[in-house]
Amino acid sequence: MDDQTWARTPIEPQSANAPLSTAAIFLVVTITDGAEAATTARGVISDLGGLVRTVGFRDLAGHLSCNVGIGAAAWQRFEQQSKPAQLDRFHAIPGFAHTAPATPGDLLFHIRAERADQCFELERLLLGKLGTAVTVVDEVQGFRYFDSRDLLGFVDGTENPTGASMMQSSLIGDEDQEFSGGSYVVVQKYLHDLTAWATLSTEQQEAIIGRTKADNVELDDDDAPRKSHKALNTIVDENGVEHDILRDNMPFGRPGQGEFGTYFIGYARNLWVIDHMLRRMFIGDPVGDYDRILDFSTAVTGSTYFVPSNDLLESLAPDA
Ligand code: HEM
Known part of the structure; x- marks a missing residue:
């Protein structure tokens, strides 16, 4: 696609693989008790594509996109006949030194655009429609920081899968046909x-992350006494197959x-891959040798969702 066509092309609704953006909002809400609130929420999210077009069309070069994720408890309240095979609530991981807490969340809205005002406007209209059917439990405005660095100063996102392997690792396939095209x-x-992070030398920081800081080169650290963040998050199964996820941290x-924070977001075809990464980070490999990034970064929330394909999302309309 040439640059001009790209600038005028809206992004498909519910695209896990929407491009990394300069601005993002991560909005987590719980749905109010009672059937009426669940029906309102279903109605609003099933028409999310319309709302994204309303705001996105005002400047197509802003590439506004929004994915909605539905938590396990909310899915149950939406009275569907079946459930995505791996959908489960987030389970806290109590490590020896650091814990990954599980916190409330029925719906996650991942709003991305090249313009912060488009993200803001979509969130404003969305919350207006949801009204008292939801309570906001977390709202984070993320920004792209120089060459996609996190606030620890490292380039974040380099080893994301691209092209066909991005779809392969982030979208559910025929193994769960009813939910194919969706994502966890x-x-x-x-x-x-x-x-505290600034008291470490650059070499110490690099050993923790597993890449050089200035020029983002992967370290050859297979023989290091303690695994880096990169090594702990490289998941290879017993057949030698590597399992990736798609991240869009901000x-x-x-x-x-x-x-000062990092909002971690990971899309996966298989929820167990993210679970495995988190266990290696918090419990360690070998057990006890946890990810030292956690000595400087505290997880304060944690929740899991299913992002349906756009067709499935539209079919959730109460009157569909
Ligand atoms: C790699 C930062 C949390 C999964 C990286 C890299 C950085 C980074 C700088 C190296 C560059 C890259 O390939 O992206 C952070 C920060 C986090 C965080 C600041 C939060 C404080 C997590 C979590 C997970 C995760 C919670 C998974 C559950 C990964 C994966 C890689 C990676 C899969 C690529 C490994 C590879 O194949 O080289 N992260 N990360 N990260 N991170 Fe994180």
């Missing part, structure tokens, strides 16, 4: 202690409040 998504909000922060 896990989000976690991390807060960094940048003062930095966020309020320097005036001393808040």
Whole structure:
């Protein structure tokens, strides 16, 4: 696709593989008790594509996109006959030193655009439609930081799968036919202690991440005494097959409040792959040798969702 066509092409609704953007909003809500609220929520999300077009069409070069993820408890309330095979709530992972907490969330909205105002406007209209049917439990505005660095100073996202392998690792296939084209998504909000991180030398930081800081080159650290973040998150099964996920982490922060964070978001065809990564990070491999990124980054939220394909999302309309 040439640049001009790209600038004028809206992004398909519910695209896990929407391009990395300069701005994003991560909005997590719970659905109010009662059948009426669940029906309202179903109605609003089934027409999410219309709302994205309403805002996105005002500047197609903004590439506005929004994915909605539905949590396991909410899925049950939507009275569907079947459920995505691996959909489950997020289970807390208590490690020896650090814990990945599980926090509430029925719906996740992952809003991305090249313009922060488009993200804002979509969120405003969306929450207006949802009204009292939901309560906002977390809202984070992320931004792209220089060459896609996180606030620890490292380029984040390099080893994301691309092309066919991106679809292969992020979209459910024929193994769960009714839900094919959908995706599982896990989000976690991390807060960094940048003062403590700054006391480490660049070499120490690089050993923790597994890549060089300035030029982002992967370290040859197979023989390192303790596994890096990169090594812990490289998942190879007993047949030698590597399992990837699609990440679109975003930095966020309020320097005036001393808040500096990374919002982790991972899309996967198989939820077990993300679960495995988290266990290796928090429990360690070998057990006890957890990811040292956690000594400087505290997970304060954690929740899991199923992102249906657009057709399935539309079919959730109460009157469909
Ligand atoms: C790689 C940062 C949390 C999964 C990386 C890299 C950085 C990074 C800088 C190296 C560049 C790249 O390939 O992207 C962070 C930060 C986190 C965080 C700042 C939060 C504080 C997580 C979590 C997971 C994860 C929670 C999974 C559950 C991965 C994976 C890779 C990676 C799969 C690529 C490994 C490879 O194949 O080389 N991360 N990450 N990250 N991270 Fe994270």
